[in-house]
Amino acid sequence: MILRRPVLYLTLITAALFIYLPLRTNDVSLREDLILIAISIILASNLNLMIGYTGYVNFGHIVFYGLGGYVGLYLTTVRHWNLYTAALAAGIAVSIFALVLGLGILRLRGAYFALATIGILQAVQSFVANFDPFGRSTGMYLSFENYAPLGGAMSALWKTYYLLIGVMALSMILSLGVKISKFGLGLFAIREDEDAAVVLGVNTTTAKAIVYSLSAFLPAIAGTLMFYKNGMIDPSIAFEFIASLEGIVMLMLGGKGTVVGAALGGGMYEKLRSYLLTSPRLSNFHLVIAGGLLLLVILFAPGGLIGWLYSLVPRSRKVIE
């Protein structure tokens, strides 16, 4: 039962704090900081379904976020849908896209799949940059009247913030739900030994395609919300390769395969990144430091922070998952 899991309550408390803290003092800069952290947690948690649970590296996870942003902005600006339906529709559309794509490329095993995901990132980016309804390489912009249905720009920013925190909480609950389900057990079997999983009766192709599609849903919704909040989108910011890389660093840092680890890594890395980017001497080297950090984690602590905690206090496995 998911209700008996301490992590569920940890998630809910975190989400409540995320909403309460900036609201109490009406602190906009704190809200902007927390948004970036929430986005990182959403991306890292959903990437965890692929890398941590299934053992398949997805180098192009940011595609879902960017495509979600594009579909959502297209629906709100060109088709004049309201934000809620547009975000949901973007999530569903990108999930279906991922499912179809997944049924094809997930026939590739292990490393070949990882290479295909690098290709997907470049292919989708080149497609969007040539696609007329999405504004080709100039992208799309929102005008002030687009925010009117939500009560003006000011109130729209707060509303998208609450929604994003909701998506963040859902991401962690989804990770937990998959982890304790039979479906999750099938994914772990694939991660440990795919051939053995087949023999044990796991329909690996379907399971992989479903988890790939599942890992697309919430990032796509987050993409719509985030780019709606920012008011613009173009191919280079929607499909930023570096953002895809950073998702992997976050996950490895916190501890792949764990719900808390993914969230913790996402939050910590985002703090580190904003510190590095604002420090005048280190801003150019944030990628170097992130890469160095990733290398150190892989070579010396492949379990990440949570893995390290497990080895220090073995009983913590039961509480923090």
Place this chain on the structure above:
Amino acid sequence: MGGILASMLDGLLVGAVYGLAAMGLSLIWGVMDVINLTHGSMIALGMFFLYLMYSVIHTNVYVLLIPIIIGGMVLGVIVYWMAVHWVVGRSQLMSLLSTFAVNMMVIGIGTAIWSTSPYNVDFSLPGITVGPYTFTGNHIAAAIAAVVIALGLELFLYRTRFGKAIRAVSDNRDAAELMGISSTGVLTLAFAIGIALAIASGALVSTLFPFTILSGAVYQLKSFVVTVLAGLGKPLGALIAGLLLGLLEGVVTPFIAVSWVPLIEFGLFVVVLIFFPRGIFVRANA
């Protein structure tokens, strides 16, 4: 009609350079079962190595290839001991991520030094004009250099004891150890050669097109396509598959915008992997 033919010939010339880049990837992949994700950043470094050397020593760029290849091997040894040695034989996830981490660091340092603005090497050889079409000298010379280096590698692998040791370790590492081959030394050598090939191909590309520190990613994707087309561990096959990819680009580019090319290459990559998992030179069921 003549236009397409000229475009195809030009594609073949560039394809030889793609083939050279893919040989580096294929060699490392085949010998130690590591997918080297530093490949793209090494190609980009090759471009900037040539740019820097040429700006200091104004001489024929093809002479500069020799120190660049040697420098590439040294760099390869460093990267091997930094990130690869510890993960050889462990799960592929680990080697993917560790080479990827080095890739991030190289791109990060490169961006800090050169930013992401475009550069070009200001060197050109006289071209050959056939009717209304001109083949630039740089394209012809780059193709010749690529083929010469590729044949050199082929001779090294099949005609020397070192090459034999590399092939032995690639076939069966344990058995090679029992025959008295130091597999660590061989792996270091193979990795160094692989990186040197990537760097040499990057240097050649820099004489053809303008480049940025991020350009390597495009050629990395092409190398993946070429490597799976050729099947693993077949250096000469990679050269031929590179020529094929160049030819394909030459055929399609007159008709569609260049920005569609990654989409086509990605499609090709997936189709080949699904239908010809061991490369097009072997029958799928063999």
